[in-house]
Structures are given as C-alpha cells and as structure tokens.
Amino acid sequence: MLKKEADFAIIGGGIVGLSIAHGVLKQGASVICIDGTDTDFRASRGNFGLVWVQGKGIKTPFYAAWTRDAARLYPSFVSELSEETGIKINLSQNGGYEYFLDSKALDQRIAEYKKLKSALNGDYPYEILSSTEIRSAEPMVGGETVGATFYPYDGHLNPLQLLRALTESCQKRGLSHYLGEIVDMAKKKDGVFKLVTKKGLEVSAEKVVVCAGLGAKKIGPLFGFKDLVSPQRGQILITEKLPPIIGRPSVTIRQTNEGAIQIGDSQEQVGLNDNETQAQMSRIAQNAIKVMPKLAQLRLVRAWGSLRVMSPDGLPIYQQSVSMPGAFIVTCHSGITLSAIHSAILSRWLTGQKNVPDLSLFSENRFHA
Numbered sequence: 243m244l245k246k247e248a249d250f251a252i253i254g255g256g257i258v259g260l261s262i263a264h265g266v267l268k269q270g271a272s273v274i275c276i277d278g279t280d281t282d283f284r285a286s287r288g289n290f291g292l293v294w295v296q297g298k299g300i301k302t303p304f305y306a307a308w309t310r311d312a313a314r315l316y317p318s319f320v321s322e323l324s325e326e327t328g329i330k331i332n333l334s335q336n337g338g339y340e341y342f343l344d345s346k347a348l349d350q351r352i353a354e355y356k357k358l359k360s361a362l363n364g365d366y367p368y369e370i371l372s373s374t375e376i377r378s379a380e381p382m383v384g385g386e387t388v389g390a391t392f393y394p395y396d397g398h399l400n401p402l403q404l405l406r407a408l409t410e411s412c413q414k415r416g417l418s419h420y421l422g423e424i425v426d427m428a429k430k431k432d433g434v435f436k437l438v439t440k441k442g443l444e445v446s447a448e449k450v451v452v453c454a455g456l457g458a459k460k461i462g463p464l465f466g467f468k469d470l471v472s473p474q475r476g477q478i479l480i481t482e483k484l485p486p487i488i489g490r491p492s493v494t495i496r497q498t499n500e501g502a503i504q505i506g507d508s509q510e511q512v513g514l515n516d517n518e519t520q521a522q523m524s525r526i527a528q529n530a531i532k533v534m535p536k537l538a539q540l541r542l543v544r545a546w547g548s549l550r551v552m553s554p555d556g557l558p559i560y561q562q563s564v565s566m567p568g569a570f571i572v573t574c575h576s577g578i579t580l581s582a583i584h585s586a587i588l589s590r591w592l593t594g595q596k597n598v599p600d601l602s603l604f605s606e607n608r609f610h611a
C-alpha cells in the first residue's frame with residue numbers, strides 16, 4: 243500500500259479543488275490532490291466558460307458581492323497563471339449582456355438591480371441598454387430583443403485551458419496529484435485524517451477539503467456533511483467557426499476565441515444523466531435565434547450535456563465539519579467565476595488566516611431554516 247502525507251488532502255481535482263490547491267500551495271502548505279476517474283461526472287470539463295456576475299445573488303446580496311469580488315480578482319489571477327505556465331486562458335473580460343425578449347421581464351430585472359445596488363452601497367455598476375442601443379452595440383442582435391442589461395466585469399474564457407494552467411501551476415508548486423483514485427474510506431485519529439482509495443492509496447493529512455462535485459453526495463457524509471448537492475443538466479451547442487461577429491458574451495450566447503459560437507440555456511432535473519437531447523437542442527437554438535436571427539444560417543457541429551453541481555438554493559456551500567473539525571466541504575455552481583476568489587481568499591479561510599471575510603452565510607446551517 244502506497245502511503246503519502248501532507249498538510250492538506252483535497253478530494254477532487256476539478257476547478258474547485260485545483261483553485262483551492264493553488265491558493266493553499268501559495269501560502270506554503272503541502273497538498274495532495276486525489277482525483278477520481280474519467281467516468282465521473284465532471285462539470286469542470288463541460289461548462290460554458292463564463293466569468294459572470296449579473297443575475298447572481300439578486301435576493302442574496304452577500305453572494306452578489308462575493309461574485310463581484312471574484313470577477314474583480316480575475317485579470318491578475320489569469321495573467322499570473324498565464325505568465326507562470328505559458329498557457330493561454332483567453333480571458334476576455336470587457337463586460338457582458340443579458341438579453342430580454344419581454345419588456346415586463348426587463349422591467350422586473352431593472353427593479354431588482356436597483357434594490358441590489360442599494361443593498362451593496364452602490365457598488366454594483368450595471369447598465370441598461372434599450373433595444374436600439376443593444377442592436378447598435380451588437381449588430382448580430384435583432385429579432386425579438388427588447389433590451390439588455392450590461393455588467394462591466396462579466397467575461398468569458400477557455401475553461402479547459404484554465405484547468406490546465408491551474409494543474410500546471412499547482413504541480414510546479416509541489417502538488418502531489420493522484421489521478422484515477424477514488425477515496426472511499428476516511429477516518430480521523432489523534433488529530434490526523436487518514437483517507438484510503440479504492441485502489442489502496444493511503445493519504446494522511448491534517449486537513450481535508452472535499453471538492454468532489456457531485457461525488458460529495460457519497461463522500462461528504464463520511465466527514466459528517468449533509469447530503470445536499472444534486473445534478474442539474476445543461477446542454478451546449480457549438481457552431482462552425484467564423485470570423486469575429488459577436489463582441490461581448492451573454493449568459494446564453496458567446497463566440498469563443500477560436501471563432502465558434504457557443505449557445506446554451508437549459509436547466510433540467512434529470513438525475514445523473516448527461517446526454518444531449520433533440521428536444522432541448524431545438525429549444526436552445528430557437529431561443530438563440532429569437533435574439534440573433536442570423537444564427538439560423540449557421541451549421542451546428544457539436545453538442546454536449548453536462549451536469550451542474552447544485553445546492554438547494556444554488557449558492558456555494560463552505561462548511562467545516564462539526565463532527566470532524568479540520569474537514570471542510572467546498573461546493574458550488576459557478577466554479578469558473580469563483581476560481582480566482584477560491585484561490586486568493588477561500589484558501590486563507592481553509593488555512594485559518596485572520597482577516598478573511600465572514601463566510602458563515604455560505605454554511606450548511608442555512609438549510610436548517
């Protein structure tokens with residue numbers, strides 16, 4: 243049996259686990275990351291690639307603020323990662339749009355943003371664009387679009403390149419990375435955690451962070467965490483590659499740096515099923531054409547389904563175990579957007595640093611109410 247030890251053991255090497263590993267390693271701690279197998283559901287490899295603030299935390303200003311602050315950290319986070327690894331992450335963060343096809347829905351969003359901005363002491367710099375303004379800013383927009391909201395820190399990137407860069411940066415900083423290993427046993431004795439994988443790898447660590455995505459359902463309860471995550475399927479369509487025709491991304495349509503238009507806006511409760519379906523693909527395409535009618539002329543070349551890792555209220559869960567102190571769970575939808583803040587700030591909460599924002603509103607306890 244191979245035995246390894248470190249200050250931190252991170253279970254799960256998706257975007258969440260690696261962002262945290264990155265931040266913890268930068269503080270000088272040693273880290274072992276144990277990551278499952280290619281047959282696992284992996285949201286980090288099937289997502290839309292947005293760094294996105296608008297629309298989030300409308301009724302929970304603390305989450306809107308956390309997301310806004312995450313987006314603000316992004317440019318320096320990405321440039322440091324790219325410089326260090328030479329990997330291009332293709333971050334474009336010049337703002338993004340949410341398009342509206344219905345004036346009532348737009349009016350409602352304007353009212354919600356006014357309230358949110360005041361709850362955040364004015365620090366929520368959205369703008370509203372009329373139908374004429376958005377059509378002139380984005381010539382592809384037409385059809386039924388009645389207006390748009392704009393948020394200046396929104397953007398997009400290549401999420402697979404971000405994952406690669408984080409992996410390489412962590413490995414350069416001394417990460418011990420075990421792939422194809424599934425943790426299925428955990429205990430704590432004399433203040434030290436001992437984890438054992440199915441293949442027999444044995445890891446000892448002072449602290450454990452469960453970042454297992456949907457795998458947390460199974461592994462979380464071993465550390466006393468509640469079984470709170472559930473899957474939500476999203477499907478994504480990819481068109482042929484074109485010269486630049488879309489300036490800024492929206493929450494459902496973006497043009498990647500390679501030229502393909504990526505479209506997706508489905509949220510389905512179908513359990514652990516990440517297949518794509520004809521019905522959803524048609525609906526997604528039809529909705530996109532309502533915003534940008536010229537998309538109808540493009541050829542679709544690829545589509546996939548992927549499962550989001552959802553908590554009951556859609557917000558992140560950051561929790562230290564009550565029954566096994568030293569074990570933490572970190573899980574979220576929006577793991578791409580939160581990557582920078584998970585590395586820079588959440589990692590300091592995990593290492594027990596002072597001057598970390600109060601994260602108690604993200605604890606599991608909120609689900610008692």
Ligand SMILES: Cc1cc2nc3c(=O)[nH]c(=O)nc-3n(C[C@H](O)[C@H](O)[C@H](O)COP(=O)(O)OP(=O)(O)OC[C@H]3O[C@@H](n4cnc5c(N)ncnc54)[C@H](O)[C@@H]3O)c2cc1C
Binds near residue numbers: 278287290423550575
């Ligand atoms: C369709 C779709 C679109 C999305 N779009 C965006 C977006 O535009 N912007 C954004 O910010 N977010 C987006 N997301 C969300 C984002 O992708 C996720 O929040 C993020 O990928 C979650 O990362 P994770 O590391 O928690 O989970 P995962 O990527 O699922 O990784 C979990 C890892 O844990 C491993 N694991 C599981 N169990 C065990 C075990 N017992 N032992 C060892 N390893 C284990 C698995 O192998 C896996 O590698 C989207 C998600 C989807 C599905």
